[in-house]
Amino acid sequence: MQQKRLRFTGSQVDFYFDASFTQLSKLVDKKNAILITDANVHAAHPSRFKGWKTIVLPAGEATKVQNTVDEVIRQLISLGADRTTTLIGVGGGVITDLTGFIASVYMRGIAFGFVPTTLLALVDASIGGKNGIDVGSYKNMVGTIRQPAFILQDLSFLKSLPGKEWSNGFAEIIKHAAIKDTSMFRSLEENDPSFYQKKKSALSELVRRNTLLKTKVVQQDEFEKGDRKLLNFGHTLGHALENQYRLSHGEAISIGMAFAARLSAGLTGFRATERLTGLLQRYELPVTLSFDPGKVIEVLKMDKKKTPTGMQFILLQRIGSAMIKEIPVEHIYQSLK
């Protein structure tokens, strides 16, 4: 286990790389902590939860709604949780998002930490302090930005991860490479999912590299006034598709990245669309989808990145370099058609 303390505006996060879940009891007092997890994680690792107060939620994106928040708050009250309690989200992005949001509003904010159990949560969802819930088709419409006290990374949770969940994580890893890291993009092209699944040291290195890449972007722009927006590459269209077409997050943003790359070709002169779509496909991700542009544009219009005059869209200039451009909604609509 290696500890690294990283500072954000007014807070700090202790990262524990290559750690083990059993070390959690050294970070928090069991009597004063409540774990939040989902039924899949709980069923796959029952012994890990012994002796911990645990709230088990149904697995899946449909759980990331206000009803769940209401129910967890009722349970926290009956468990006697107070301002000295630490909530710990043990799970994928749905669990870390819910845990972070609940801890941010319960008694006006209590401490929380994460043990991400999916590749997506390890390299992306657990990092950066964004949390939230969905409202109807609108992803993360309600939430806050608040950093966890710690993130404990135990890669052994990935042993129980289904293949589709690996692709979900690789979608965000490819996104990081496409916007910020040409050399990682090349490494990914030289390898494939089964390489990382088999070679523990390569996976550990990949997780750490992505953790630090995302952390650095967030440290420089925690409240998303500028550069942090680049992390939304592929997410604008992705989010509009995800809940409407019941795609996984990775599938949705993969299609979103492919669309943004094609849009970039016409607007920034980006010339590596096929290289990007090739890499996405290498990691078993879709790059096209037949959808209803009218329905999608209606959801897009309510995206958090919308302004009165258009949408702040993330485009690529070349592999490893991205930019923000305001695009009129009508132009996006024509491109979608």
Added chain:
Amino acid sequence: MQQKRLRFTGSQVDFYFDASFTQLSKLVDKKNAILITDANVHAAHPSRFKGWKTIVLPAGEATKVQNTVDEVIRQLISLGADRTTTLIGVGGGVITDLTGFIASVYMRGIAFGFVPTTLLALVDASIGGKNGIDVGSYKNMVGTIRQPAFILQDLSFLKSLPGKEWSNGFAEIIKHAAIKDTSMFRSLEENDPSFYQKKKSALSELVRRNTLLKTKVVQQDEFEKGDRKLLNFGHTLGHALENQYRLSHGEAISIGMAFAARLSAGLTGFRATERLTGLLQRYELPVTLSFDPGKVIEVLKMDKKKTPTGMQFILLQRIGSAMIKEIPVEHIYQSLK
């Protein structure tokens, strides 16, 4: 109108003293603002809301719940509210608490401002950034701490304020005086509610003095690690009584202050209990209530100020000087009986 910009941790609030509601349109763009108010305020001042997008909520503490938040968020989505929108709470503490909370979580946080319309909201609820909703009998169990962009004080709203609402506000004013301001305590003893209702300059001075007193406490301790806790004087028992016995906030904390004063007599040697209860009664506030100590202690145990070993209780040493003392729950229970 006099403007004063006051800084908090990572944010600033523009206070407009002795201002007029009509000046609101100079602070925000009407097209990009949404007002939130209650049915009483809206009915008493219909012309003021003309030309403003307005969400009208039922009046009263029962509205300060998650169901209202859900409904307002649905309305914000259908009104097309985005990250450039400013929410403006025009009302008493229920409206400012709801508006602050909704703006803190909608799209992970948008700008908001307040136009407090009650004496209580002017001198207390609108100031300090605490917002929240009730969960069952538990007051403000869910919320955040986030400062508004501005507070516009228009005392003409008080013309439509019922007498009971004046007492509500005076309860917080007397609290401020009791914990921090001996000279204001004396002025309050020399005058009475009708004096302030009739003499506009005295009222304006009183509102400003209380605004600045509370702001100073919050500036020094925004996240309530120390001195801000003193503002909870009378609120621990008060909150436990308020929703269970359907008291107004002022009535509840008045009874809470009288109880805390009697408790102080035994623990700090405080000798002015009768002077405090006399002043509360002068401002038409109750100082005793017949209640069920067992039921009240159950709610007290879930108070946000509870710790594993007891409760952080605010006691008086003398008029104008308060302190925090951890008291075992059993001791409080015996005193309640």
